[in-house]
Amino acid sequence: MPTSSPPPPSSPPPAPPHPPADGLLSAARRNLRETGHALTHPSHPPTPLLAGAPRQWQRLLPYAAVLALVAIFVPVTINVLTAEYEVDAGIAGALAVAQAAPLLMLAHRPLQAWWIIFPAQILGAVVLLGVDGGQDHAWPWTPPGLIGYLFLLLALGLREQRRTLVAVWLATGAAGLVLFLVSPHRGTDNSLLMFILGAVVLVVGATVRERGDAQRRLAEQETISEAERAQRTLLEERTRIARELHDVVAHHMSVITVQADSAPYRLQRLSDEAREEFGSIAASARESLTEMRRLLVVLRSEGTEGERAPQPGLDRVQQLVEATVRAGLPAELSLPAGLGVVPPAVDLSAYRIVQEALANVVRHAPGARTRVSVSSDGAHLTVLVVNDPPPQTGSSLAPRTPVETTGTGHGLVGMRERVRLTGGTLDTGPLPDGGFRVAARLPLPPASAPSPSPSPALPPTPEDS
Template sequence: MMRSRVDRTLTVVIYAVSLFLFAMAWATIDATYAVPSGIRPAIAALAALPLLAIRPNPLLGWAISATAALILPLTCSPIDSAFPWQMVHVVVLLALLVAVTVRCPRAAAAVAWLSTGAVLLVNSPTETGVGFAVGMTVVVLVGLLMRELFGSRRQLATQREISGLERARRAVLEERAQIARDLHDVIAHHMSVVVVQAQSAPYRLTSVTEETKAEFDAIGANVRASLNEIRAVLGVLRSDDESAELRPQPGIARIRELIENSRRAGVDVSFNTFGEPPAVPELGGVVLYRIVQESLANAVRHSPGAPVTVTMEHGSDATMVTVRNAPAAVPGPGGTPAGGSGIAGMRERAAAIGGTVDARRLPEGGFEVHAIIPATISTTPEPHP
């Protein structure tokens, strides 16, 4: 906003100065050229109005001004052959030359400097022309100094911006590393202990039946799978490599594996699927997997022993998944799954790609999660306050 206001102000100033110089050149043309009154506005325009191009295209403005400085003394009748230009014309030409030196490539600046010197010497080969050529060279040198100064400031500003981004990136990496350490200490360690206990239980305990041993094996397998996922997440948190965040995530193809793991853990799960899976983007597949995973975890936690039905219907434009569980068959913690953050997380995941999640308690006492995930991802913008 501030920069656009400054740009508008500079544009107005340039227009005002150009019009003032045009009026001055028109009023004082008799002091330089003996020309009819009808062509005076054109000569004044060639002298002053190229200044309008000093911001959008200084090289074009300089070319028009320099060409006019070459042609006018040859086509008009200068009153003073030692100095055959209006002072307004010379001021505008030098201003445009400085702008070319500061803003245009160095090759263009060199061509403009040599051409301007040649124009001055061709039309005024006396000491006056030589003096103006030397003065013009000094002006060009000042323009080069300004160019280097502005370039140094831009480089310094760029380096400061890069340094700020790097500091912010380091802070994020340090925070992620701290989170990874905390997660490892709090979760991964205890889950590793659970795996060891489940694997060693048949050897530590007497009278362990084959059925009990299979149960321990299933517990160990599920905990190991969870532990592997946690370790993958910890690896992403610890890594400063952006490619680590782009590694493949579980999708639709692994939902059947998730169901089988739940069955091995003793959950009565039935899985029904209809239709051919559409070419859902990877993010959509991850959302479907996480919704089924969280729904199964809620069913086990809040309705232990209850049968669970997972139904997945693939359409041409969307995939619908329904996870429904009956009331608890054995006493458990109970409660409503929506009381935690799991269902809220499912809704957020689905909404982020244009899908929906509906979670509700059934009249007969069970619970149902129904999700619709579109085949084409369309992100939903966050509402503005």
């Protein structure tokens, strides 16, 4: 039985064809298309130069400049063409208008003005070839035409991008080269001079424009950074307030938990339904405390620990003022002995407002005499901090070492947030004599009978903060 030969090994699959390389010809075509697009499409809207200037005379300055240029170059060009180059008056007038009148467009449309002036300059050079009086004078650029064209290039440098400027410069040099080749025997050819001066003017204009763009972007970034800094300060202050209120709320929730747990032992003859209700209240209070602790972990920054000291209140305002006086700020305090019942949130907010107001006086008006007043009419708690202007240099009240030497610049943010938290109002602002005033009005709850406190015989509760 004949044996079959093994199949020949399969050849490897052909490699996929390489994409065609981007050769020099295709790259040149692409660059030419982009250059042509740059020459025919301005890179800026037709807004006047200095349109965003703050004063009206600055916004009108470009229009006055182009009017002056046209008023100067039109008659000067006519006079030079007729007197020195012996061009017919009618042709000289037409060339002067075509070469100088479009300078009116430099303030808002310099690229469109270039499309008019550049062909007019080439046409003028061709006209000068046919006259006998221009053999011994500058060519192909007449003196007024050369200076006016440099003003045009400066306007282009201040408005257009680099690709457009390079294309205009190369077109100017190419036109000069072609005209030189057409008439190589002229001894006063100034096409090379225009080529060099044009490059200098374009570089100067582009440098000024790019510097202005950089300053504008820097100002925008500073504005954004300032807004972000203010927002960050606001969020940090809200976080700080939330951490402080945790202690206040946790105290009340702990009292509720202890009272609910101890109610079956303190109150006789409670029904089973009442006992279950008290147990449910205690469980809800414990769950609320747990959730607050979780929220506090999220709000607390990494690497920081919770404060273990009790939150301050109006009972420590006297100590705060005394510490400020020892630091060199003459301060007076008016605090009545009996303010009535002040809620913990209002008590803490009032203390923080006084603290921040005194810190601001130390930072911004060191040595200024300051008056702190806390009063209550039963419905509202009023906190008033007023400081005089800072003392003059050499005065006996000149400040010593400041309490705080740095700050974020947003000291009033915390005051506003605390007042908003309690539903009050805040009034701040400078005084006519140069001082400053901070007035906060915080609402107080209506007077009510005090709630029973837990029995002192009960075991202490764990620390909640």
